[in-house]
Amino acid sequence: MMWEKLYSKNGLTAKNIAKELLELEIGEKIPRVADYSKKLSMGRGTVQIALGLLEELKAIRLEARGHLGTFLVDKDIELLQEIAGISPLVGSMPLPYSRKYEGLATGMVEAFELAGKAINLSFMRGGLNRIEAVRTKRSDFAIVSKMTAERSLIKYPNLMVMKRLGTNSYVSAHKIFLADAQDSRIRSKMKIGVDMDSPDQKELTFSEFQGMDVEYVYINYMQLFDMLEAKKIDAAVWSMDDKRIIQTFHSIDFKSPVAKQISGNTSEAVIVIDRDRKKELEEKWGSVAIEDILSIQERVEAGEKIPRY
Template sequence: MWEKFYSKNGLTAKYIAKELLDVEVGEKIPRVTDYSEKLSIGRGTVQIALELLEELKAIRLEARGHLGTFLMDKDIELLQEIAGISPLVGSMPLPYSRKYEGLATGMVGAFEEMGKKLNMSYMRGGLNRLEAVRTKRSDFAIVSMMTADNSLSKYPNLKIMKKLGENSYVSSHKIFLADVNETVVRSGMTVGVDMDSLDQKELTFSEFEGMDVTYVHINYMQLYDMLDSKKIDAAVWSLDDKRITKTFPSINFQSSKAIKISKDTSEAVIVIDREREEEISEKWGSVEIEKILVFQQEVESGKRIPKY
């Protein structure tokens, strides 16, 4: 069956499949004559192409005499495949917190509600996710505004396509301490820092700047165990990670630089390759950021079960 798409009829079906993605179920489709004139091909070729799409169950049509032919049903994913339109592929942080579970649920759910498929990958480190966009392994990356601002000057081919608003990425960061008797940061501490996480790295270096501390390079997924075993004395991390917030005492940033960076890390943004903006915007379509945020908030509040 799929071999037929290499024929003239098949190429016509590919074009019509793309056109029908924009036709709502229940609406009248363009006439065979319209397609024939637009593509400069015979009416018979158009008719065979439509029959091929029906045979594959990509669409279901209903002829209503002089009223025209109506689209009664369509398989959006199949139409996209026939038209050569692959689903968007995005990357975001590992969903270790309810906020990130909500964001993942919002991304997938908002696309599904618009009849679109979205493939998400979960990757540690904003710089790693941006590199995936640069190397075309991802169509877009979700990172913090701070990471985007710090990286776009180095990579002019990248740009912010959409902003999700304050507190969409993290609620806030604090400094977590291994010793319950500690109330301030001090010289002599051993501090955990994840060099792959630009947010965590910049916040850590800003807060401890000028202090005589020893940095231990770790994966942020190891923070809990490193604090619990007292292999590190302190680490900067998100309040959204309830496992850590329930176990270790935390204190606010004292450095004005760290306080400023902390605000910039709260907003999630979507970064793309600017040369692919038209293509990605077309695939994104009418999916609304507001809908993504509603899903996220419902997951955070417990009103919705995470699904991603």
């Protein structure tokens, strides 16, 4: 019965006020009834009833403080979004195998919360899979490397980069990891692991070993550690953020100038969206600050904050 009231005139006003309150932080003073009345072209009585309805639905909790005004002391973000007809943004990002990715996921979730918004994250292996999730509208946005984004935008001009997170926000660096601790270089006939669903790893691998007499073994990058440990592959390009890998295997730097250049372009995380939805998604993103995302990511990486996503 309570939800049916949202379809009344008062309910329509409640939906509009819910949108306004999503932008307000807990502890802030809410606009006066007269202000809402003027902005929404509704009577004061209608506005008052709408605010009461939001309280009855447990979407908000208000506290009147006499001449100081009325303050928002609590709000249910997801409930307010549902009342306002706004669904949370859905984003896809890499599997959180490293502290950097755990930090990025935590940064996304908590920065949205700081802005009074909610977000849903899905975790997918392979940048191409995440790009495809945006193209097929299973995700509102995808987090990929700058390099993957640039390659994808050439193929799919309807996509665009909405946000850039800066150098080292995606990975710190890539290196070549060797299965045999006695090896210090890539030799002829070596087996090199490559994940064809990961544009970054694939491009780095093929650029570094181009023209060399090596055998490529197609793998899922989640198998990389086990494949190296069992010596089913001799070497593979991988991220220096994966502590298990760097603590177990010897690594060497890239020699190819092309691989070195690509490595730089894989260090930055970017947000890719459908160009046709730019206005809608920018509104949903709202006041979420990239600086907040990166600050939280750094704290998780430093071990100062427990990951939460």
